[in-house]
Amino acid sequence: MIDLEPLWLTAKLALITTIILLTVSIPLCYWLAYSKFKFKAAVEAIVSLPLVLPPSVLGFYLLLAFSPKNTFGKFLDQYFDAHLVFTFEGLIIASVLYSLPFMVHPIQSGLKNLPISLKEAAFTLGKSKFTTLTKILLPNIKSSILTGIVLTFAHTVGEFGVVLMIGGSIPGETKVMSIAIYDEVQSMNYYTANVYAAILFSFTFLILLGVYLLNNSFSKTNPLND
């Protein structure tokens, strides 16, 4: 019988990561798209780092940071009773950092591609930044938001290096699909590895197919994508 726990764990991790990133990214993207802050380029570089950094590097630094032997880890342990190494919570934080550019980039470029006059028109009609964002800007970049959500979800499902470094392979806690496949191959259980891999493969393909179908129908109705 195939153990389906890694599948649920992966889905849970990807879902929570996506929700957190969506909440964090919208204000961050608004700031990145419109701020005239001098050191914005530095912030943009940091956001994009996980794209080029080997996952093991990020995982290694997080492992050091979260370790109860070091200052930050000790602080978390003492004041919040939080243990982030080899736990599901630690995986969430690592995933959020690791998938950050996949949520930020589409939303940021969506906002940048909107004519600036839409925002200004809303302001001249007496609307606050918040109302302008929720009622005008975000509804006009639906396809960018959807792209961000799906890329983040899919990327979190597919992560391996960071999870291995910070989470290891604890069943029910940190053993997600990608790790499970690796474990099964290590123990020569090719059949189980095959099933896991096939599930992951078809799931990822279906998600991407869905996005492209939806995005094509969005661009048919949205004049901004002409």
Next chain:
Amino acid sequence: MINFYTHKMLQTADGKLPLDVSFTVEKGQFLSIYGNSGAGKTTILRILAGLTEAEKVDIEVENEVWDNSQKKYHLPVQKRSIGFVFQDFALFPNLTVKENLEFALQKNDTPHIVAELIELMELQSLQNSKPQNLSGGQKQRVALARAIVRKPKILLLDEPLSALDDEMRFKLQDYIIKIHQHYQLTTLMISHTIAEIFKLSDKVIILDKGKIVKEGTPSSVFSEEKISSKFKLTGEIISISKSDIVYVVQVLSGNNIVKVIATEDEIKDFRIGQKVLVASKAFNPIIQVIS
């Protein structure tokens, strides 16, 4: 009454250009701003609206301070009683025509004004359409109506009619006059068309390289340089035919064919296809070959 003063360095294609402008507009007046592109016209409207900041700025509207750089006071754009019509209309693509107007309602406004404006601007049949399905002229009417929903004191129009053909332009000029009078607005409009300025405005300022070079009523401002007792147009001779004792010369100018009477002596120099200048001083047209 609007008292406006600003000083701002503009970044233009030809380098830096100081915009240094001061003017007043009476309540209920219709002011046009005329000038070459890059002279700073749009920047003036944007500074008045609070969308652009300037190094030095002093704006007072009906005894209320909107901007005072000395006292570091800046009234946010949301709190200024303005209606702004953008050059690209800036209609919200996710909302229908009616929703675009309703979006402009403030907390305690009655939706009555939306219905009134839809009727006034004749948008009834379009009210449930999305902006992308409208023509340029229709978009313009929606943008104009939306700018009025808040019942602003000042209406700012940034080249509102530049993208439209002549017929649409004339119609919309009438809508603008209607709105200006009906809601007793003070209106500032940027325009490149002298005819439009004559038709709509009480006062015009001519802007050149960031400075006001002339201001006054349209006829006083434009009459000196632009109006003379002579009209002239250039064209091409397309036919010469004899009619009794004179000759009729047809000249194509743009899409118009002008018929000019010429004597036998005169037509000796004319050939079909020749570029000519047709000019008239008071009564009699003169026709002249351009070398």
